[in-house]
């Protein structure tokens with residue numbers, strides 16, 4: 001699918017602010033893809049559709065997790081986790097995207113996972129550092145992303161885990177596993 005066609009589809013599904021965020025993720029992800037050598041077409045599709053399910057009713061997303069036999073843990077660690085895996089499912093069903101690499105990048109863009117592909121890393125980091133983001137620690141990750149995408153990933157995951165822990169919120173296990181995987185690989 002052409003990028004402009006994809007954008008016109010998500011524009012209908014997202015409020016303007018979230019659409020602007022999506023454009024930021026797209027631009028950032030394409031830059032990272034060039035730097036790290038990832039297929040531009042796949043990155044474009046994953047970036048444009050990464051938040052496709054973000055505004056679906058929570059009950060509808062929970063129902064899909066159950067009906068499609070997705071990981072039950074998705075129901076236990078906060079509703080924010082649903083839109084990645086449910087988005088991958090809906091983008092396949094409703095848009096007809098079948099590329100498993102693209103679907104995985106959408107599926108894991110919130111939590112990450114161990115042994116991520118470069119495409120998954122690019123989408124995860126682009127989501128974190130796109131120009132409209134302005135939270136504590138984002139500038140450091142922007143700088144790291146220019147040097148080493150794994151270092152950017154370690155710092156962004158660490159920031160997110162710390163953020164959740166400070167608020168006494170649960171941390172989805174795959175995120176901790178992603179962190180451990182990257183740290184053990186660096187040693």
Ligand SMILES: Nc1ncnc2c1ncn2[C@@H]1O[C@H](COP(=O)(O)OP(=O)(O)O)[C@@H](O)[C@H]1O
Nearest residue numbers: 051077078080081109110111160170171172175
């Ligand atoms: N490992 C995790 N465990 C539980 N919740 C998480 C985890 N990682 C992120 N979140 C939640 O998901 C939210 C961010 O979702 P994300 O898809 O990264 O961004 P966006 O808001 O742009 O869709 C965070 O605010 C946080 O509450």
Ligand SMILES: [Fe+2]
Nearest residue numbers: 050051109110
């Ligand atoms: Fe998201």
